[in-house]
Amino acid sequence: MNIAYLASQHRHKTLLWDLDPQGAASFYLSGAETVKGKKLSKLLEGKAPIARYIHEDVYPDLDFIPAHSSFRNFDIRLEQEEGGNTIRQMLAPLSEDTSLVILDCPPTLSRLTEQVLDMVDQVYVPVVPTWLSLNSWNQLRDFMKDKKLGAKKLRPFFSLVDRRKNLHKDLVERGEDVLVNAMGVSIPYASVVERMGEEGRPLELLDPRSPAAEAYRQMWLEVAKDLRFVRR
Numbered sequence: 001m002n003i004a005y006l007a008s009q010h011r012h013k014t015l016l017w018d019l020d021p022q023g024a025a026s027f028y029l030s031g032a033e034t035v036k037g038k039k040l041s042k043l044l045e046g047k048a049p050i051a052r053y054i055h056e057d058v059y060p061d062l063d064f065i066p067a068h069s070s071f072r073n074f075d076i077r078l079e080q081e082e083g084g085n086t087i088r089q090m091l092a093p094l095s096e097d098t099s100l101v102i103l104d105c106p107p108t109l110s111r112l113t114e115q116v117l118d119m120v121d122q123v124y125v126p127v128v129p130t131w132l133s134l135n136s137w138n139q140l141r142d143f144m145k146d147k148k149l150g151a152k153k154l155r156p157f158f159s160l161v162d163r164r165k166n167l168h169k170d171l172v173e174r175g176e177d178v179l180v181n182a183m184g185v186s187i188p189y190a191s192v193v194e195r196m197g198e199e200g201r202p203l204e205l206l207d208p209r210s211p212a213a214e215a216y217r218q219m220w221l222e223v224a225k226d227l228r229f230v231r232r
Contacts, residue, residue: 001028002213003124004102005202006220008062012099012229015054015063019074019116020106023067028196029058040068043090044077050090063098078111087112088119100227107136109143117149122226126159126187127179129171134178141180155226157183157219185218 004016018025042048050065058064078086091101103116117123125140127133137156144151156179163169176182187193190212192203199206203213 001025001196002202002204002216003220003223004062004100005059005204006217007100007102007223007229008059009204010220010224010229011061013061013063013097014100014102015065015094015098016102016104017065018067018104019112020104021067021069021072021074022106025104026064026066027200028202029064029066029200040074040077044086050093075111078115085115085119087115099229109140114147114149117144117147121153122223123154124183124223125154125156127156128160129158129165129168131167134171137179152181155181155183155222158186160189161186162189183219183222185215185222187215187219188212 001016004014007014016025016029040053043050043053053065055064055066087103094101103120105113105116125137127137141151141154143149144154158168158172158179161168161172163172171178172186188211190210192207192210193212195206196203203210203216207213
């Protein structure tokens with residue numbers, strides 16, 4: 001949500017698609033507009049255009065496709081498809097009008113995840129500085145390598161960092177020793193981030209002077225550099 005908002009503020013026409021049936025991104029955006037997702041069945045069957053599912057200009061230059069509980073069946077539908085990349089085909093009609101598509105995926109290694117990992121330019125992976133999260137990160141890297149999906153496009157970053165905890169502090173300081181190709185920014189654990197869920201606004205609107213908001217601005221600069229964006 002924060003990166004999508006910052007991209008839109010730099011005049012990049014952005015689409016955020018919440019593919020996670022639990023709908024965290026949809027929940028965080030609820031303060032901007034009451035969003036209600038739609039079942040994907042007609043879209044998957046080619047009977048409805050993707051534009052019908054888009055909430056336009058939730059913020060200026062930021063469009064949004066909210067989650068729906070039926071997304072839990074997405075993988076079943078994708079398994080029935082033969083060849084091709086269904087997600088890429090769905091998004092193809094938007095290529096002329098949209099500069100950036102951000103896909104918020106469920107944290108599972110599934111057919112949906114595989115299609116997303118295959119088609120995207122970069123994969124930004126939040127990792128909590130704990131050994132369990134690092135184990136999940138290594139599993140993702142191994143999955144990418146095994147499926148030949150381009151592990152080099154993985155860009156992990158530490159999130160929910162609490163520097164009062166010795167383990168958090170130690171792992172963050174070790175940087176690329178534990179996170180290969182890590183971003184140069186860490187997102188702190190902060191109460192203002194929790195307030196995003198209460199007020200439904202990105203940090204840039206909620207508290208732009210907070211360290212967390214500054215961290216996301218630094219992260220956006222790295223994302224823009226990765227994607228070779230030039231401000232219009």
